[in-house]
Amino acid sequence: MPELPEVETVRRGLEPVLTGQIIETAIIRRPNLRWPFPERMAERLQGQRVELLRRRSKYILVDLASGESLLVHLGMSGRILIHAADTKRTQTVHLLHGHPPLEKHDHVVLDLGSGTRIVYNDPRRFGGMELLDTATSEQHKLLRDIGPEPLGNAFHTDHLASRFEGKKSPIKTALLDQKIVAGLGNIYVCEALNRARISPLRHAGTLCYEQVSALVPIICDVLSSAIEAGGSSLKDFRQTDGDLGYFQHSFRAYGREGDRCLNAGCAGDIERVVQAGRSTFYCPQCQR
DNA sequence: CTTGGGTCCTGTGCGC
DNA sequence: TGCGCACAGGACCCAA
Numbered sequence: 522m523p524e525l526p527e528v529e530t531v532r533r534g535l536e537p538v539l540t541g542q543i544i545e546t547a548i549i550r551r552p553n554l555r556w557p558f559p560e561r562m563a564e565r566l567q568g569q570r571v572e573l574l575r576r577r578s579k580y581i582l583v584d585l586a587s588g589e590s591l592l593v594h595l596g597m598s599g600r601i602l603i604h605a606a607d608t609k610r611t612q613t614v615h616l617l618h619g620h621p622p623l624e625k626h627d628h629v630v631l632d633l634g635s636g637t638r639i640v641y642n643d644p645r646r647f648g649g650m651e652l653l654d655t656a657t658s659e660q661h662k663l664l665r666d667i668g669p670e671p672l673g674n675a676f677h678t679d680h681l682a683s684r685f686e687g688k689k690s691p692i693k694t695a696l697l698d699q700k701i702v703a704g705l706g707n708i709y710v711c712e713a714l715n716r717a718r719i720s721p722l723r724h725a726g727t728l729c730y731e732q733v734s735a736l737v738p739i740i741c742d743v744l745s746s747a748i749e750a751g752g753s754s755l756k757d758f759r760q761t762d763g764d765l766g767y768f769q770h771s772f773r774a775y776g777r778e779g780d781r782c783l784n785a786g787c788a789g790d791i792e793r794v795v796q797a798g799r800s801t802f803y804c805p806q807c808q809r
Numbered sequence: 810c811t812t813g814g815g816t817c818c819t820g821t822g823c824g825c
Numbered sequence: 826t827g828c829g830c831a832c833a834g835g836a837c838c839c840a841a
Contacts, residue, residue, distance in 0.1 A: 555818090596836085597834055597835055644818075799835095813839105822830105822832090825829095
């Protein structure tokens with residue numbers, strides 16, 4: 522599910538309610554997600570003050586006063602929802618903070634000093650959590666090999682061109698490779714390639730410098746626009762307040778099989794092919 | 810080293 | 826109505 526824009530949307534939703542707050546209680550309701558939860562995770566979270574919320578690629582990092590950071594990945598179906606303390610319900614139902622009952626797949630719950638409750642829900646459990654040292658977080662196994670942030674200064678034509686040089690795999694696959702550039706997933710790769718009019722089937726090494734140069738700002742634009750729209754909601758994704766993202770209304774390729782290509786002057790139709798086991802949507806007419 | 814395929818897991822929607 | 830299958834936003838691991 523969540524690619525960089527969705528993860529950034531979640532980070533921005535959490536930032537104002539988590540920053541400066543104390544995690545009073547951490548409830549961990551199963552032993553693992555994709556991998557086991559860290560040793561004594563609840564104890565290491567409880568009583569900690571949240572200093573900062575960061576994002577690296579598709580990971581959210583919650584920096585704690587202890588010098589550790591909670592790393593969270595949402596996998597395909599992960600969701601984080603914020604439940605504000607409900608004083609009205611607290612009075613009428615005599616609950617501590619009036620939170621609704623937990624649901625299926627609510628795996629981790631953080632109760633804050635403010636009474637706000639943060640709930641991590643993930644039906645498919647492809648997500649994961651880790652606790653790592655804040656100071657050396659960039660060197661952690663999960664983060665150290667990840668390529669530059671696409672919205673940062675290190676992502677530029679020279680970088681991408683050198684990573685594509687001699688590469689035999691299709692550019693679609695190359696852009697999904699987190700070691701080349703961080704945060705892109707199936708949707709935004711399809712969208713960026715359609716807008717750049719580059720075929721997803723092209724071997725990455727065959728792009729000329731001018732094409733790479735055109736692609737870089739298109740990737741930035743697609744991601745920035747999607748963040749502004751609160752991400753894309755296909756089925757599961759929700760912002761932290763439960764709202765839908767709405768960038769899916771701006772899709773020009775993803776999920777539009779059989780529909781007309783929206784690129785200026787193009788009369789082609791979007792087709793679906795499978796690459797490396799994943800659907801690719803593109804216009805064979807204008808994407809070359 | 811690179812590359813492609815299988816795998817983890819649950820839910821939904823479709824054709825029959 | 827019910828069943829089986831395909832498919833879903835990710836990414837690790839391993840064989841070739």
